[in-house]
Amino acid sequence: MAVGLLNSCDPRPVPVPQPDPTSIDLIIDHRFGAQRLQLGDVQYNTLNNAIGVDVLDYYLGKPSFQKPDGSWVSSSSYFLVKARSNQPDTLRITDIPVGAYTRLRFTLGVDSADNHADPALWPNEHGLSLMNGGLMHWGWNAGYIFFKLEGRYRNTASQNRGYSYHIGRDDLLSTISSPTLDIQHQEGKSTAVRINMSIDRLFNEPHAHLISDSSFFTHSTLGDAVAPILHENMQGMFEFPQ
Numbered sequence: 537m538a539v540g541l542l543n544s545c546d547p548r549p550v551p552v553p554q555p556d557p558t559s560i561d562l563i564i565d566h567r568f569g570a571q572r573l574q575l576g577d578v579q580y581n582t583l584n585n586a587i588g589v590d591v592l593d594y595y596l597g598k599p600s601f602q603k604p605d606g607s608w609v610s611s612s613s614y615f616l617v618k619a620r621s622n623q624p625d626t627l628r629i630t631d632i633p634v635g636a637y638t639r640l641r642f643t644l645g646v647d648s649a650d651n652h653a654d655p656a657l658w659p660n661e662h663g664l665s666l667m668n669g670g671l672m673h674w675g676w677n678a679g680y681i682f683f684k685l686e687g688r689y690r691n692t693a694s695q696n697r698g699y700s701y702h703i704g705r706d707d708l709l710s711t712i713s714s715p716t717l718d719i720q721h722q723e724g725k726s727t728a729v730r731i732n733m734s735i736d737r738l739f740n741e742p743h744a745h746l747i748s749d750s751s752f753f754t755h756s757t758l759g760d761a762v763a764p765i766l767h768e769n770m771q772g773m774f775e776f777p778q
Contacts (some may be wrong), residue, residue, distance in 0.1 A: 549604040558634065558723050562599065564731045566592060566619040575621045578688050578696055582739035583747040587699070589735060591618035591686040593672060596665065597643035597650075599629055603720065604638055613644065614663035616672060627725075640729060644710040645682030645769060651706060652678055674755075679704055683770065685738070689747045699752040701766055706760060708756060708767045714776040715750040732775040741772050 564574040568589070570581045580586040594617050600610040615627045645651075649663060655673050658665035664680070666673065672681045683703040688696045721727045739745045743765050754762040 552634040557628070557630060558721075559600070559726045560599075560629045560719070560721055561726050562596070562629065562634055562640075562731055563598075564625045564627065564733055566616065566625070567732055567734045567777050568736050569734070572622045573619060575619070578690055580736065582747075583744040584734060585739070587687055587739070587747065588622060588689075589619075589685065589687040591684060592735065593617065593681075594644060594673070594683040595669075595680065596627065597646055599627075599640060599642040601632055601637035601721075602639035602641075604636055608641075609633060609637075614650070616663040616669050617660070632721060634721050634723050637721060638716055639705060639714050641711060641774070643712040644712055645704070646680045647709065648706045649711075651680055655680075659767050674704065674737050679706070682709065685735070689752070691748070697749075697752065701753070701762070702755050703755045703763055703767060703770070705758075705763070708763060710767065710770050712771070712774050714774075717778070727731050729778050734775065734778060735773065737773045738766060738769050740745070741769060743769055745769065749761050759778055 546680055573589060573592070575589055576702065578586050580587050580589070596615045597612070598610055598612065600608045602608050609632055611629050611631050613629060617625050617627070646664065655664060655666050655669065656676070663669060669680065672684065673679070676679060681702045681704045687699060687700045687701050691697050717729065719727060719729060733739055743748040745751070751762050754760050754766070756763040
């Protein structure tokens with residue numbers, strides 16, 4: 537009897553089932569050609585080099601969705617994406633009203649107002665906070681690194697050397713827009729939008745970029761010749777498979 541009385545008075549709360557989130561999930565596959573990106577060894581061929589990728593970090597900012605009437609609804613979110621080997625990344629957006637949407641657009645980078653705001657003012661959980669994005673902020677340049685790609689390449693003497701591409705600066709902000717999509721965003725459901733990001737295109741299209749002793753590095757300073765070439769190539773890295 538005593539045991540039964542104690543069990544009936546158990547003070548532990550009974551878990552309450554939580555409703556499914558109402559969200560749009562951007563599922564990003566990082567690829568090199570037909571393969572999912574594998575970080576590490578020099579193993580991928582561009583038009584001009586054999587390369588490997590060790591670090592791929594970037595900001596995907598303020599995703600916006602177009603309604604059938606042509607108007608746009610925007611999220612206030614910034615996501616700091618850190619690519620991993622052979623795994624897609626899922627970015628969950630919860631501040632878009634339910635409804636039908638026909639296109640998606642987002643920034644690759646941080647818009648001017650947020651780029652030059654004090655990063656210490658963001659709450660720790662925010663993508664632009666120093667807690668999350670400290671290594672993606674240039675203290676000396678008063679702004680964020682929008683896109684960071686680092687790794688190794690094989691030079692003409694078959695030696696492995698390092699490359700480091702940090703793209704930032706207000707004029708190097710990219711806006712990526714999808715073709716027509718069919719996004720049915722419903723209450724209590726997670727709606728998936730798939731995105732392929734193809735790193736090979738950064739080196740191949742529309743400019744065939746050669747990594748060499750004079751072009752293995754950029755911090756996007758004014759007058760730098762490498763950053764504008766890579767910025768132009770970045771526009772074509774994204775596809776939206778249905």
